[in-house]
Amino acid sequence: NAGVTQTPKFQVLKTGQSMTLQCAQDMNHNSMYWYRQDPGMGLRLIYYSASEGTTDKGEVPNGYNVSRLNKREFSLRLESAAPSQTSVYFCASTPLEGIQGFALEQYFGPGTRLTVT
Amino acid sequence: KNEVEQSPQNLTAQEGEFITINCSYSVGISALHWLQQHPGGGIVSLFMLSSGKKKHGRLIATINIQEKHSSLHITASHPRDSAVYICAVGQGTSGSRLTFGEGTQLTVNP
Numbered sequence: 414n415a416g417v418t419q420t421p422k423f424q425v426l427k428t429g430q431s432m433t434l435q436c437a438q439d440m441n442h443n444s445m446y447w448y449r450q451d452p453g454m455g456l457r458l459i460y461y462s463a464s465e466g467t468t469d470k471g472e473v474p475n476g477y478n479v480s481r482l483n484k485r486e487f488s489l490r491l492e493s494a495a496p497s498q499t500s501v502y503f504c505a506s507t508p509l510e511g512i513q514g515f516a517l518e519q520y521f522g523p524g525t526r527l528t529v530t
Numbered sequence: 531k532n533e534v535e536q537s538p539q540n541l542t543a544q545e546g547e548f549i550t551i552n553c554s555y556s557v558g559i560s561a562l563h564w565l566q567q568h569p570g571g572g573i574v575s576l577f578m579l580s581s582g583k584k585k586h587g588r589l590i591a592t593i594n595i596q597e598k599h600s601s602l603h604i605t606a607s608h609p610r611d612s613a614v615y616i617c618a619v620g621q622g623t624s625g626s627r628l629t630f631g632e633g634t635q636l637t638v639n640p
Contacts, residue, residue, distance in 0.1 A: 444626050453632065454632060455532075455534070455616070455618075455629075455630035455631050455632045455633065456616070456618075456628075456630040457630070458627060458628070461626070461627065463624070463626060471627070501571065503573065505573075507626060509624065509626070515560070515623075515624055515625060516561075516620060516624050516625045516626035517578065518563065518575035518578045519563070519575060519628065520575070521565075521572070521573040521574070521575075523571070523572055524571050524572070524573075
């Protein structure tokens with residue numbers, strides 16, 4: 414199993430450009446997440462998808478859109494990049510347990526380092 | 531005030547020392563997670579617990595629900611334990627949305 418994969422690993426954008434960060438997991442997990450990590454701050458949730466076909470905003474969704482393409486793939490799109498979106502982006506997934514769907518431990522991708530100039 | 535507070539922010543130890551990292555939270559939780567972020571940036575889950583204590587090798591995690599406090603202990607620390615250790619709490623029925631602490635940078639010197 415590859416686990417959680419992310420592409421690209423590094424990206425430099427100019428202000429106003431758009432791009433899509435790709436994430437895929439091969440563990441048949443129900444829930445998937447996009448986080449950003451900035452110096453001096455904890456990981457912050459951008460968007461998540463509790464299950465295939467659903468997406469919800471997290472703590473910092475402004476400037477981003479997501480697509481849960483299928484159970485495996487969850488992409489994050491920046492429509493018009495801004496310098497404030499310079500960050501390291503992590504995708505994660507988690508299986509759900511039991512009838513109530515209790516979330517277990519999260520599995521993280523290797524991250525994408527994005528710089529917006 | 532952050533919902534999840536870790537202490538200390540930075541910790542330097544000598545190889546072999548016993549290490550404790552603390553996490554306090556101010557919200558109701560369904561589970562608490564400890565994660566490790568390697569110097570290269572990768573993040574792995576160490577523990578998920580909702581009560582009591584868990585042990586894996588030289589790592590021990592405890593949680594006190596009444597006091598809203600958790601500790602991560604490393605026994606016989608080694609330079610390869612040098613990493614950022616992150617506490618996160620899961621809220622809601624499913625516990626799937628995590629709120630993270632800022633992390634504790636641990637450096638273990640030989």
